[in-house]
Amino acid sequence: MRFPTGPAPHLAPQNSITTMMLRVLLALVPALLVWVWFFGWGIVFNIVIASATALLAEVMMLYLRGKAIRAHLLDLSAIVTAVLLAFCLPPTTPWWITVTGVAFAIIFAKHLYGGLGHNPFNPAMAGYVVLLISFPVEMTQWLPPRQLMEDGQFPTAWAQLVAILTGELPGASLDAISRATPLDVMRTELGQARTIAEITADPRFGDLGGYGWEWIGNGVLLGGIWLIYKKVIRWQIPVAVLAGVLIPATFFYLLDPGSHASPAFHLFSGATLLCAFFIATDPVSASTTRTGRLIYGAGIGFLIYAIRSWGGYPDAVAFAVLLMNMAVPLIDRYTKPRAYGHQK
Amino acid sequence: MQTLHGFPGGLALEARKDQSTAKPLARVPLGFEYVLPLLQHEGDPAQARVSVGDRVLRGQVIARAEGYLSLPIHAPTSGTVTGILPRPIPHPSGLLAECIVIEADGLDEAAETKAPIEDPAAVHPSRLRNRLRECGVAGLGGAAFPTHVKLNPTAERPIETLIINGAQCEPYISCDDRLLREKADEVVAGTAVMLTALHASQALIAIENDTPQAMAAVDEALARYSDDRIRRVAVPTIYPEGGERQLIQTLTGREVPSRGLPADIGVICHNVGTARAAWRAIHHGEALTERVVTVTGNGVTAPRNVIARLGTPVADLVAFCGGYTDSVARLIMGGPMMGFALGSDEVSVVKGTTCILAADNSEILLEKQSMPCIRCGECAETCPAGLLPQQLYWHAHERDWEGVENFHLFDCIECGCCDVVCPSHIPLVQYFRAAKTEIWARQRDREKSDIARARYEQRQARLAREAEEKKRRHEEKKKALAGRKKGDDKVKSELDAIMSRVKQRKKGDN
Numbered sequence: 081m082r083f084p085t086g087p088a089p090h091l092a093p094q095n096s097i098t099t100m101m102l103r104v105l106l107a108l109v110p111a112l113l114v115w116v117w118f119f120g121w122g123i124v125f126n127i128v129i130a131s132a133t134a135l136l137a138e139v140m141m142l143y144l145r146g147k148a149i150r151a152h153l154l155d156l157s158a159i160v161t162a163v164l165l166a167f168c169l170p171p172t173t174p175w176w177i178t179v180t181g182v183a184f185a186i187i188f189a190k191h192l193y194g195g196l197g198h199n200p201f202n203p204a205m206a207g208y209v210v211l212l213i214s215f216p217v218e219m220t221q222w223l224p225p226r227q228l229m230e231d232g233q234f235p236t237a238w239a240q241l242v243a244i245l246t247g248e249l250p251g252a253s254l255d256a257i258s259r260a261t262p263l264d265v266m267r268t269e270l271g272q273a274r275t276i277a278e279i280t281a282d283p284r285f286g287d288l289g290g291y292g293w294e295w296i297g298n299g300v301l302l303g304g305i306w307l308i309y310k311k312v313i314r315w316q317i318p319v320a321v322l323a324g325v326l327i328p329a330t331f332f333y334l335l336d337p338g339s340h341a342s343p344a345f346h347l348f349s350g351a352t353l354l355c356a357f358f359i360a361t362d363p364v365s366a367s368t369t370r371t372g373r374l375i376y377g378a379g380i381g382f383l384i385y386a387i388r389s390w391g392g393y394p395d396a397v398a399f400a401v402l403l404m405n406m407a408v409p410l411i412d413r414y415t416k417p418r419a420y421g422h423q424k
Numbered sequence: 425m426q427t428l429h430g431f432p433g434g435l436a437l438e439a440r441k442d443q444s445t446a447k448p449l450a451r452v453p454l455g456f457e458y459v460l461p462l463l464q465h466e467g468d469p470a471q472a473r474v475s476v477g478d479r480v481l482r483g484q485v486i487a488r489a490e491g492y493l494s495l496p497i498h499a500p501t502s503g504t505v506t507g508i509l510p511r512p513i514p515h516p517s518g519l520l521a522e523c524i525v526i527e528a529d530g531l532d533e534a535a536e537t538k539a540p541i542e543d544p545a546a547v548h549p550s551r552l553r554n555r556l557r558e559c560g561v562a563g564l565g566g567a568a569f570p571t572h573v574k575l576n577p578t579a580e581r582p583i584e585t586l587i588i589n590g591a592q593c594e595p596y597i598s599c600d601d602r603l604l605r606e607k608a609d610e611v612v613a614g615t616a617v618m619l620t621a622l623h624a625s626q627a628l629i630a631i632e633n634d635t636p637q638a639m640a641a642v643d644e645a646l647a648r649y650s651d652d653r654i655r656r657v658a659v660p661t662i663y664p665e666g667g668e669r670q671l672i673q674t675l676t677g678r679e680v681p682s683r684g685l686p687a688d689i690g691v692i693c694h695n696v697g698t699a700r701a702a703w704r705a706i707h708h709g710e711a712l713t714e715r716v717v718t719v720t721g722n723g724v725t726a727p728r729n730v731i732a733r734l735g736t737p738v739a740d741l742v743a744f745c746g747g748y749t750d751s752v753a754r755l756i757m758g759g760p761m762m763g764f765a766l767g768s769d770e771v772s773v774v775k776g777t778t779c780i781l782a783a784d785n786s787e788i789l790l791e792k793q794s795m796p797c798i799r800c801g802e803c804a805e806t807c808p809a810g811l812l813p814q815q816l817y818w819h820a821h822e823r824d825w826e827g828v829e830n831f832h833l834f835d836c837i838e839c840g841c842c843d844v845v846c847p848s849h850i851p852l853v854q855y856f857r858a859a860k861t862e863i864w865a866r867q868r869d870r871e872k873s874d875i876a877r878a879r880y881e882q883r884q885a886r887l888a889r890e891a892e893e894k895k896r897r898h899e900e901k902k903k904a905l906a907g908r909k910k911g912d913d914k915v916k917s918e919l920d921a922i923m924s925r926v927k928q929r930k931k932g933d934n
Contacts, residue, residue: 081769083752083753084754086754087857088760089853090760091437091788091840093789093849094845151795196796197797197848311802369801373801416831417811417812420809420835421681421682421684
């Protein structure tokens, strides 16, 4: 009897890119639910707009580059980029801003560098930085958490959708109700020589970080730990990012708690946790060796703290990630593990 | 209690050994035809010693070892040699190679066996090695390296520890498990003989901890044998624990140097089946003519472990195990991780055949669609050799041979862990194998051109030397001629002087 042949190993692969991406999306669900609870349905509309844009851009670029469209769409990597970018946008971001950011992420940051697996920069963060620079006003127009507003004042899902589609919030001016994020407040107020105690007396601050933000952070943490458990990501990058933020934050906090925010505030405000578990862990643009991941993560963590404390932007995740992306080839080069049987 | 050190990476694979371990060993009944490739082991092929038409007896040498790294081949049963010709052999390439074909006569008449060596400790180890060589004993763990070569310690490299490898980590393969359950006494006795031959101080019989019956059988045998140099060690069930280098690392915490041998750190590994075969050869004078083979997978009706004569066609083994099921999709010799796919079941069992896996589509994947590498690094996490498979892949893909060597391509043991965990389904091991082949081919070419260049340079040197000599001879001749001429001048001047004196005297006379 004759049989078809093929190379070893013959066991079926244990994993696929699609499974990994699907798990990343699933791991974001807890954070998404908390987000909707605090900030309303805007993020859901943003995710839909971002995903549609990502798919469209992906199809177009795959077609132009003569790649297998079906296989690449099914890998879900474009959707993950879109969803992560949507997680970084204010809930009422006008649709054209979202579309611009996602299109830039997919077309420029991903495909012009060679598509999946070849992009040196994290596409979502590249898209975010473009938006931050191009639309500085819109990118900082955050709604306050629903719970901090009087009844009936918080825009309904419908109002948020209208705001996203038209750029105008029906019934109220967006300018009037949008507030600075806790990180922004912290930065500005510290600049005016107020103490931490005075600043955090504001209702926008919760027990650990920004009100509401801290709970989103917990959702992210939950999903992130599940990702480590499922081995979609390895522990080195998240742990190193968090250590990179917490070590300097603790140091300066202990030195002078009056003018430095607490380590918990740095952890549970802004996108620190999202970065540690979902953004810095993007395998394509991160370091791949074990030691390299620790260095890469620690670098991002430290840059986040440094830019927040001494730089020009309240949150620093995107810049920190992009800067460390540039260092990856160097890190990888000098963290090659010792192979079996070679000199120690 | 032996301290275990473990090895980095590796995979916990679903065992799937139960399919074949339930039934005891059974002997495959005599068949009609046996096909024996002349090369069944590492090294040089044996030289046929019979001609077509010769009658042979079981255990008779039909091919002689050619050189030190070679082994003779013995007739598996009595019958007539019907051909010495190229036939398909079990090899990934699917190539033909020289084989001796024997038509069995059904009598299974045995040739005279060698005299048993009753007390192995009393004879010189070289006699034990010679006996193993004469009996054709090769490593039965799959690689089939000639056993006598691995039992030859040198003064500079004394062996301290003998490891008897019963850590069969490939899913599906259970021939060692079954052998230990039923023939533990012979394995232990063989271990003791090997220890003697090596002058080693201790032997560790390593068994994966998911085979309790095998461990119990070995413990009982050890209790009966009571040789305190030999111990049984349970090792974790993790692939590739049974890999020589990984097992050594687990048991000793030490690494075999890159491109070195276990003997370099005072360790030798032998498979449990090899230990038993060594015992049969030394104590019973029996040549290696049969081995235990696992016949398993969803593609075979009644999986089990069988004792098969070397040369038995794979088709006969499967037929003995109830034949194929309708779902059979691929035939593999060895395990699903490192075994190779057979294009046909007409090839025969050889010394290195551990397993015949007839798999269906639920157990293996015939074709996988590759995606680009996303640098997830899972391959590096699982690599037991501490390599960076993705970097190797990029360099291999770019045909950057210097790059792959810098990333230690030749330390890759081709265990397939990286391949199985790759979410992009990139056939990594295939790339590495191709890169190795390419580098070897280039080395051969380079050596060839080096030889050609050396030959050319030697010729040039010879021509130059000859020209030089010619010139020297010429000059010598010239000098000699010149000397003679000078001599002539001297004679002439002397004559002139005489003549002038004579003239002056004549003048004076006047």
